[in-house]
Amino acid sequence: MLESFQEHGELNEVIKNCVAKSCDIWDSGVPLFPNGFKKEDSCGVVRAEFEGYSAEELEAIDTVFVLAGRIISSRSFGKVIFFHLQDRTGRLQCYADKSRIDENEFKVFKKLDVGDIVGVNGTLFRTKTGELTLSCSSVKLLTKSFRPLPDKHAGLTNVEMRFRQRYVDLIVNPKARDVFRKRSRIIREFRNFMENRDFVEVETPMMHPLAGGANARPFVTHHNALDMELYLRIAPELYLKRLIVGGLEKVFEINRSFRNEGTDTKHNPEFTMCEFYWAYATFWDLMDLTEDLFSSIAYAVCGSTIVTYQEDEIDLTKGKWERITFHDSLEKYGNHKPEFYTDTEAVKNYLLSRGEKNLDNLGIGKLQSMLFDLDVEPKLIQPTFVYYYPAEISPLARRNDENPELTDRFELFIAGGELANAFSELNDPVDQRIRFQKQMEAKNLGDEEACPLDEDYLRALEYGMPPTAGQGIGIDRLVMLLTDSPSIREVIFFPHLRHEV
Template sequence: RKDAVGEENYEIFKKADLGDFLGVEGEVMRTDMGELSIKATHITHLSKALRPLPEKFHGLSDVETIYRKRYLDLISNRESFDRFVTRSKIISEIRRYLDAQGFLEVETPVLHNEAGGAAAKPFITHHNAQNIDMVLRIATELHLKRLIVGGMERVYEIGRIFRNEGMDATHNPEFTSIEVYQAYADFHDIMNLTEGIIQHAAKVVKGDGPINYQGTEIKINEPFKRIHMVDAIKEITGVDFWQDMTLDEAKAIAAEKNVPVEKHYTEVGHIINAFFEEFVEETLIQPTFVYGHPVAVSPLAKKNPEDPRFTDRFELFIMTKEYGNAFTELNDPIDQLSRFEAQAAAKELGDDEATGIDYDYVEALEYGMPPTGGLGIGIDRLCMLLTDTTTIRDVLLFPTMK
């Protein structure tokens, strides 16, 4: 009221526009309608908005503006604001879950001398002082496993990963992952850990019971299905890769099923993995651990002792998308060097995602690494799942734009 604040303060109030910040002193009260308010005695103009804000009822309609000017989206769209609060809560709860189990959060370098720990193209940069090319990390794996060698038996890192690859609804060049490593654990232990992490986060943000994702009920609260990759392929296609076969025989089967064969497919394991990606991934709706990946596509995973064609590795799939990748870690330096050399050969044959040879990591293994299980989870995809979002850009505050 003008008589309560005085002429000068009232003029300040009258000149305020939508988006301005005002400081108001007075007595907290409720209006006749019961709304919380302030009986103002003094008004200060704190900040002036020079541009009009979006209309709150409809929010921003231009998708480009939503992503480029996220601050306007947050102001005008409460649903978007709440989604990012939920994202923060998911990450906090993952930390809480791991901390309670004795894991230590650590930080490892973002700049690497050699890309490693994943099959991906890196971003390349240059360090002027040392006059050397470096890459932005494509994974945190190899540094975290060096810490296992050093005696840190339970470690994890949540951080940004950079991959110089395409963009789509589930891929952004810069994204957040968590990697977890536990000494004296195998991939069965890590399956249980993965299930626990995801179910804990889901329960906190969505409550007990299944969740709904784009109209599909996901039984995230129930034990996740577990199936060997070869069995999954056989169920869908009838092809039995348990049988011993030559590379030429595998290529012939691929030709019959119209599965493309790349130049760098030099082992039967490459064909098995291609069959899985072609026929099985699209069928995995409910949470499913697919394990037993071929050695050819798992350069850092330990071979299965009962069938050394395959590894003790798994991937978690939900709604046809991969949410986690894990394995019993390869801790034999001789075998690891051989796998790195096979990757380098694949790179020469045109596999752009094959890794180079990290001799320093091999040297670390030569000092001895205990049996270890490791895990990587894409935080952004998990946030998409738990916020019922169809594009990764909606869970990244500032997605990559042209």
């Protein structure tokens, strides 16, 4: 057994001691990884039900509880051992007395380590210090651990190691477990909200023949049997709108998407979002729906529509969200006058002074978008809808009826970051073809994120898509907001990292 660790150069004294104990246990005829233990109770449920019972009340209960979990701490006093057992619901102190347990079982138990997984039977009592405790009548080894857990006080302090070894992080870090339980509930509440409003959940392809639906660099793969290049989806948008053409009218997809871009506190190459489309609705309708959605989820998960994120108190209460046009936000929050932000050369020079590069061939809409990212977005702390984006940077959005240089599009910003993007959809196939062609021109000039021309999508529009509003919401960022997590890596089980060195 030791040789298997030595071959990988990973043998240290602690592991060597664990393995040596394992060999002793194995030699005594006790399996290290047995099967067949039936867990009947949970630590957290037992604590919740009996925490309020007095010592006398516990003594009157003769129920035998059957628990299983990981040993998180252990204190031996010769013939008695106190240890904490942890399962997915929480922790419970347990007590093993040599006089109450089979002699061979106790001998094995004395050789176990923190980190081992055991099954126990026993009844409840209170210690002299008043702690609810399970008095074990049986302790059975279920899984032997060969690696030590981090120090119980220091925990897993290396942040990168927490993300690389999430399995250890989840064992020793209660906050990490709580974040992911909340993530699961947020997604469940999101799904329930949509289904309760008659949206149909659908699934669309994850491998696309064209990298469309958003401006982003795609991941490229190859299908051998069909001998064709495919792209991991950067967004499900064009497929979902095909379903609107088909008459489904209200659809949503909680989807995994992929973008070949850098990583930071708000970006991971692989991420989760929800996109939904609503026929016979406008982007104004989506603003109302979004306020209702966020406030409902916050109340269900956090118990309030007011949440704290990185020391800022965010009020998600429906009806209190700001709505401001894109250009007005440049003036109000960016402190830029119209005569400046409409001057291509002036904006370009300003962006260069701020460290931006590769500005050649960019139109004023794209330059204004970069200006917004620098000087407006970080200041939008309370929920804010920014709407009427330039058509130049909105290739799939419907033009505004009064000003065709703008689109009926909004983005939602909270805590200085974007959480949603929505618009009244462009359903004019002629206008859409022209937009695609302009995107192709940009692509030929070096814009790697420009959308390709999708003939099949244009054909779908030619059959007729009803007036429709659509939206994408970043699930990971919503989870960050509602769990007060400063980085997207905190809310994704296995974020992408560089190779270990």
